[in-house]
Amino acid sequence: HDERTFVMVKPDGVQRGLIGDIVSRFEERGLKLVGAKFMRIDEELAHEHYGEHEGKPFFEGLVDFITSGPVFAMVWEGADATRQVRKMMGETDPADSPPGTIRGDYGLDLGHNVIHGSDHEDEGANEREIDLFFDSEELVDWDL
Ligand code: CMP
16 A cells, blocks of 8 residues: 655755765655655754654754754655665664665764654654645645
8 A cells, every 4th residue: 555654864864965865765666755845953843753752861962963954854655655664774773774774874873873764663653744844735646
C-alpha cells in the first residue's frame, strides 16, 4: 500500500552539501517526492517536533542543533515508504549503521546523524510530522 513519510536533512547534512545525494537516493529507489521545503526550524517547532524527547538529557542539545541552521524537509510517497526510508537511513546511531546507508556513509555521531525520518513503529508519527511541517496545499499529487 502506498503511504507518505516525512524525511528531513538536518543542519549538518545541509552544511555538508548532502541534500542532492540524499534526494537522489530516494528518487533512484523509486519513491515519489510529493513535498519539499528548505527552511529554518524555530524553537517552537523544534519543541513540537521533538516533544517526545522533552526532559531527556540530550533534549536541549537536540533543540540547539536542529535550530542551528536550515533543514530540507520532504515528504516521500511509495509502497511501505516509511520502512523503506528507515532502511536506507540506517540506525539512529551512525556507528550502528552499515556502509551503504545514509547514516553509515555520512554520519559520525548520534547527535549529528544527517537525516531524520518518521518512526515506522509510531503509528501516528508520519501524519503528525507531515502536518507540522506542511500545509495540505504544499503537497502535490502526481503520477510517477
Ligand atoms: P532523530 O531520529 O532525529 O530523533 C531524535 C534525535 O535525537 C535522534 O535522531 C538523534 O540525532 C538525537 N539524539 C541525540 N542524543 C541521543 C541519545 N542519547 N539517544 C537518542 N537520540 C539522541
